[in-house]
Amino acid sequence: MDTTQRTDQQRSADRRRRELLEAADRVVLRDGPQASMNAIAAEAGITKPILYRHFGDKSGLYAALAKRHTDALLASLRAALDAPADRRERVESTLDTYLAAIEARPQVYRFLMHPTEGSQSADQGFDVGKHSMPLLRTMGEELATVIEERLDLGPGSQQLARVWGHGIVGMMHAAGDWWLGERPCSRAELVRSLADLLWGRLAAAGDKMGGPGF
Amino acid sequence: MDTTQRTDQQRSADRRRRELLEAADRVVLRDGPQASMNAIAAEAGITKPILYRHFGDKSGLYAALAKRHTDALLASLRAALDAPADRRERVESTLDTYLAAIEARPQVYRFLMHPTEGSQSADQGFDVGKHSMPLLRTMGEELATVIEERLDLGPGSQQLARVWGHGIVGMMHAAGDWWLGERPCSRAELVRSLADLLWGRLAAAGDKMGGPGF
DNA sequence: CGTGCGTGTTACTAGCGGTAACCCTAGTTT
DNA sequence: AAACTAGGGTTACCGCTAGTAACACGCACG
CATH class of the missing domain: 1.10.10 (Arc Repressor Mutant, subunit A)
Known part of the structure; x- marks a missing residue:
């Protein structure tokens, strides 16, 4: 003893x-x-x-198992975010890092993103998504931190950064999920298109007809 | 007979x-x-x-049940997209419509977004997410159609529109999920922040320190 | 009358997450 | 040496789920 x-x-x-x-x-x-x-x-x-x-518990094993891949992926993402390059290049590199990871191991990706959620709790109230998809949440918070650290966003920057962090991660996730299922284009093209979206091409694009457009 | x-x-x-x-x-x-x-x-x-x-099948009932809410929500979204206003206003209205819907019925929202996926198929290969989250996919395709119809995006517009459709929907979804769990701000603020992101404020923002920034 | 056919039930299978109770070996205590 | 205890491991179970086979009633048609 x-x-x-x-x-x-x-x-x-x-x-x-x-x-x-x-x-x-x-x-x-x-x-x-x-x-x-x-x-x-x-x-x-x-x-x-x-x-x-x-x-x-099963979620205990899930958490332990997820932590490994999550840590590895987060480290790669951090490296991409900290690379010595301009902002656009960093964003593209980060997107590409994530997409390469999910492309390499789709099964692991599914396990991380779509947990079985085998819980018998009452789940009353409004705690929607409180314990679902921890990786997405973590990535969102991580990105929010980086954004808030690096960018000058004026008043309310912290809240704005958090919204953007989760929003961008969600964009990356959804686009990646769809892309992985249909493979409509190369990874590089996808990265470029998403970066273009984040760079305001949606607002800058002209209307197609005479009306005010989307 | x-x-x-x-x-x-x-x-x-x-x-x-x-x-x-x-x-x-x-x-x-x-x-x-x-x-x-x-x-x-x-x-x-x-x-x-x-x-x-x-x-x-359970997924059959799920599909039928989802179709109702999905149709209702999609109709609201279409209305928001077709409102007589400028592009920014439409985008904000669309975001607000979606967020109001998930705010009003979080349980239904969870059911639509996180299906149990009780399948025993082999799932070999790369069919990741093929049959998961049909609402997200539908919304993504819908938005892609609208974007492609209304915006002049130059060559490769169709593919670009599809990427953007799924990306924007994912952004909306993830931000909404996070927001519904933490409620860090009002709905209007969230809508504004997301629209700002889509309007290129990420690219336009200045660096905080001397370095190249995010 | 009986023969289908639609509607509903009971009673079951197979497999899941999770657990109680036991078993067996190795080392410690007296 | 004999007894006793502490983990590591197993069998056998519980309660739950999705899904199904087989049986029972009612009602039109020949």
Whole structure:
């Protein structure tokens, strides 16, 4: 019961935990986001209860599993945001980084973005989306922070930056989701089109007919 | 088996169908998107199998139920897009229409946006998001059509319009989801901030420090 | 009369997340 | 050495879900 023994146990537990997460990763990569706890346990060569002993809950395992990919993706995005280039180039690089990530591992992407939400809570009231899609929320807040740090937006800049952060991330996400399903153009074209949108081409475009246009 | 009888049956079936949909509506409004078929059947005063006879599948009922709200919302959005006003005003009106709708019925909104996706298909390959969130897809395509009809975007306008349609809808959706959860500002402020983003204020903003900024 | 046909039910399957109870081995205590 | 305890692991279960097969009533048609 002394400290050294406890460390040993801790190490062993951490090793097992990592093994389980890798197994879960494999299953998710194979079966998509509806991977079952049974399947994950089988892949890890063990049975369900010890999975529950480690992660407590399915959302616990989801959170631990998501944290890995989320951290990696967020690091890449941060790097793209901090690259030494002008603003437009950074935005394009960030968009491309995200799109490349979801293109490389669509199954993981689905797991991160469309969690099963297996909850039995009453969900009364207006807590819509409170615990859904943590990655999107995190990316939105992250981007908001960067925007607020770097841009001079005048009064109310913090709130504006948060709105923009979530809005831009949502734009990226939705466009990426659609693009991944239909593949109507190359990644570079998509990046360019989205950057053009953010650069105000919507407001600058001329009307097609005589009327006031969209 | 003549025509009149068939019409009678058709009418009766349609009536039942409408009743079932209304019951489902009530349950979804009460229990949120994880409303079970059992609960819906109970609310309608009948049992599961006849629910399945009418809609075949849970996603079938989901589709039918979604179509109602989707149609209503899309009609409102179309009206906002077609209002006699300048482009900026139309965009703001469209955003406000959407946000007012999700604000009024968050449970329905969750049901539409976060379907349970209870499928056992293999999901191999890259069909990510093919059958998820039909409302977002529809709104994206709708907006793309309007953009392509009204705006003069030069070469590649169709593709550009589609990207923008899905991107803008995604922006609206993500910002609305976040806003509904945290309520950091009024609806009008949110609308204004998003319209500002679309109007190129991101590109036009000055840097805060000496560096190249975001 | 009986033969379909539509409408509804009960009772079931298969699989999910999650858990209680047990089991077995290794090390410690007396 | 004998007993006792602490984890790691398993079987067998609960309650729930979506979805279905099989059976039962009512009502028109020959």
